[in-house]
Amino acid sequence: MQALMMDMPLLISSILQHAARHFGDVEIVSRRTEGDIHRTDYKTLERRSRRLADALQRRGAQNGDRIGTLAWNNYRHMEVYYAAGGMGGVVHTVNPRLHPDQIAWIVNHAGDSFLAFDLTFLPIIEAIAPQCPNVKAWIPMVDRDRQPTSDKIPNLLNYEELLESGSEDYRWPTLDERSAVGLCYTSGTTGNPKGALYSHRSSVLHAYGAALPDAMGASARDTILPVVPMFHVNAWGIPYVAPMVGAKLVFPGPSLDGKSLYELFESEKVTYSAGVPTVWLGLLQYVRENKLRFSTFARTVIGGSACPPSMIRAFQDEYGVEVIHAWGMTETSPLGTLCRLQAKHLDLPKEQQEKILEKQGHVVFGIDLKIVDDDNQEVPWDGKSFGNLLARGPWVVKEYFRGEGGDPLVYDEDGEGWFPTGDVATIDPDGYMHITDRSKDVIKSGGEWISTIDLENIAISHPSIANAAVIGVPHPKWDERPLLVVVREPGADVSREDLLAFYEGKIAKWWTPDDVQFVESIPLGATGKILKTRLREQFADYKLPTA
Numbered sequence: 361m362q363a364l365m366m367d368m369p370l371l372i373s374s375i376l377q378h379a380a381r382h383f384g385d386v387e388i389v390s391r392r393t394e395g396d397i398h399r400t401d402y403k404t405l406e407r408r409s410r411r412l413a414d415a416l417q418r419r420g421a422q423n424g425d426r427i428g429t430l431a432w433n434n435y436r437h438m439e440v441y442y443a444a445g446g447m448g449g450v451v452h453t454v455n456p457r458l459h460p461d462q463i464a465w466i467v468n469h470a471g472d473s474f475l476a477f478d479l480t481f482l483p484i485i486e487a488i489a490p491q492c493p494n495v496k497a498w499i500p501m502v503d504r505d506r507q508p509t510s511d512k513i514p515n516l517l518n519y520e521e522l523l524e525s526g527s528e529d530y531r532w533p534t535l536d537e538r539s540a541v542g543l544c545y546t547s548g549t550t551g552n553p554k555g556a557l558y559s560h561r562s563s564v565l566h567a568y569g570a571a572l573p574d575a576m577g578a579s580a581r582d583t584i585l586p587v588v589p590m591f592h593v594n595a596w597g598i599p600y601v602a603p604m605v606g607a608k609l610v611f612p613g614p615s616l617d618g619k620s621l622y623e624l625f626e627s628e629k630v631t632y633s634a635g636v637p638t639v640w641l642g643l644l645q646y647v648r649e650n651k652l653r654f655s656t657f658a659r660t661v662i663g664g665s666a667c668p669p670s671m672i673r674a675f676q677d678e679y680g681v682e683v684i685h686a687w688g689m690t691e692t693s694p695l696g697t698l699c700r701l702q703a704k705h706l707d708l709p710k711e712q713q714e715k716i717l718e719k720q721g722h723v724v725f726g727i728d729l730k731i732v733d734d735d736n737q738e739v740p741w742d743g744k745s746f747g748n749l750l751a752r753g754p755w756v757v758k759e760y761f762r763g764e765g766g767d768p769l770v771y772d773e774d775g776e777g778w779f780p781t782g783d784v785a786t787i788d789p790d791g792y793m794h795i796t797d798r799s800k801d802v803i804k805s806g807g808e809w810i811s812t813i814d815l816e817n818i819a820i821s822h823p824s825i826a827n828a829a830v831i832g833v834p835h836p837k838w839d840e841r842p843l844l845v846v847v848r849e850p851g852a853d854v855s856r857e858d859l860l861a862f863y864e865g866k867i868a869k870w871w872t873p874d875d876v877q878f879v880e881s882i883p884l885g886a887t888g889k890i891l892k893t894r895l896r897e898q899f900a901d902y903k904l905p906t907a
């Protein structure tokens with residue numbers, strides 16, 4: 361029997377329309393690339409997005425066209441999200457921290473027909489424009505009087521001028537909710553990047569899931585500042601979650617250093633944020649050095665790589681900021697799990713609660729997980745046995761853009777497809793997932809596995825250590841043994857022996873790294889994660905003293 365309810369497709373344009381109608385005067389504040397602070401609201405943002413959508417269509421943009429962006433977090437970037445997606449196109453956010461050749465490759469692979477960019481990235485656009493003949497226009501997102509000129513870029517179109525050429529009477533079309541709305545490429549640390557192509561339906565459902573109280577828990581009382589870039593898996597969904605719940609948005613633009621962030625947190629009364637662990641190192645260092653407090657900042661999501669327990673404690677115990685550790689990936693839109701306590705945990709001693717909160721957390725409805733061994737047999741949820749982590753759900757990819765890499769799924773006996781995350785994890789009886797490692801990073805010593813994340817977390821909790829990474833290096837007897845690579849805090853003089861002794865009693869003895877190497881810095885990838893591939897290359901000729 362067919363139900364008798366209204367059949368309204370789940371569309372991202374509905375999210376912005378909802379915000380414009382019901383939270384019209386809620387502010388969107390941006391620190392612009394120009395340096396000033398800009399203020400707008402949902403009502404204005406929706407109207408401008410409609411005009412932009414109309415303008416793009418008048419310029420020839422069609423259903424399914426990819427509109428690229430190379431931009432910081434700001435209101436114009438958000439307008440492109442909604443204009444491109446709302447009109448039936450696809451917003452394709454490109455990570456500007458990649459090498460220009462890789463950016464050109466991605467723009468061509470995606471087949472972008474227009475590309476909007478912030479002025480910071482003009483040199484990149486000049487470098488790639490000649491290699492990207494299919495881009496019909498390059499659109500600097502600046503006021504008219506700042507419009508750049510360049511003889512290297514064939515068709516430069518000013519953003520504001522373009523927007524004004526669109527009509528305010530434009531109406532959002534009713535689209536198929538399964539049509540594509542967003543395209544993000546994985547960082548491609550091995551091989552060429554692959555595109556995850558999101559639908560309206562998957563994006564709306566993901567935003568609903570993300571907004572739930574035990575997930576991000578966003579509300580109309582929040583002021584959200586996404587530190588995570590809008591080019592890193594759509595800022596984890598915040599550009600959709602915030603207008604859905606009516607939260608005020610604060611966009612930091614290009615200034616992600618501790619001082620700029622702190623000032624914006626305070627002046628705009630930010631309550632909520634999200635970002636990868638490395639960005640928080642800068643903010644914590646700044647507030648510590650200057651003996652500052654946060655007056656409104658209450659919660660932050662930290663994910664993208666393992667959040668060191670010492671960072672969780674610093675935020676919570678020193679600054680009263682609740683850390684929500686989260687796990688996800690480009691292929692899961694990205695949110696998969698978030699870590700918050702349940703009723704049964706509330707009477708546990710603090711140390712036990714802390715142990716739970718270090719995990720990557722519990723799924724939100726919409727995502728299912730399992731861990732399997734190499735024969736694809738499920739591993740028990742005892743919090744100890746680890747296996748390859750598989751995920752499924754309506755916001756998980758089933759295939760990559762243009763069929764790249766073939767069918768990525770793993771099928772169970774019932775024929776259900778699961779996405780292999782490439783992570784190794786445990787799940788406890790309460791369903792809390794804990795990442796041991798990425799399968800390509802885990803160290804195999806004498807047939808047993810050693811978690812590099814655990815070893816790194818211990819090193820980072822040492823007061824003299826600013827950052828740490830562990831890689832496996834060849835060993836004649838054990839196959840591989842851990843090498844600890846560290847950056848000292850400025851002025852600290854901790855020795856190899858001190859660090860190795862620091863592991864005593866914290867882990868099984870045979871997990872202790874075989875050696876320590878001190879470096880000036882640890883290579884980071886385009887989304888702020890440690891680039892272990894680069895680190896392994898750096899230490900390719902290194903020989904362990906134990907070998």
Ligand code: ADP
Pocket residue numbers: 546547548549593662663664665666667685686687688689690691720781782783795797798887889
């Ligand atoms: P890429 O895979 O291209 O680096 P993603 O941003 O999609 O880009 O990265 C997803 C991966 O990041 C996950 O598969 C996992 O290995 C890692 N990751 C994400 N969040 C966490 C976390 N909280 N703890 C540990 N690893 C994480």
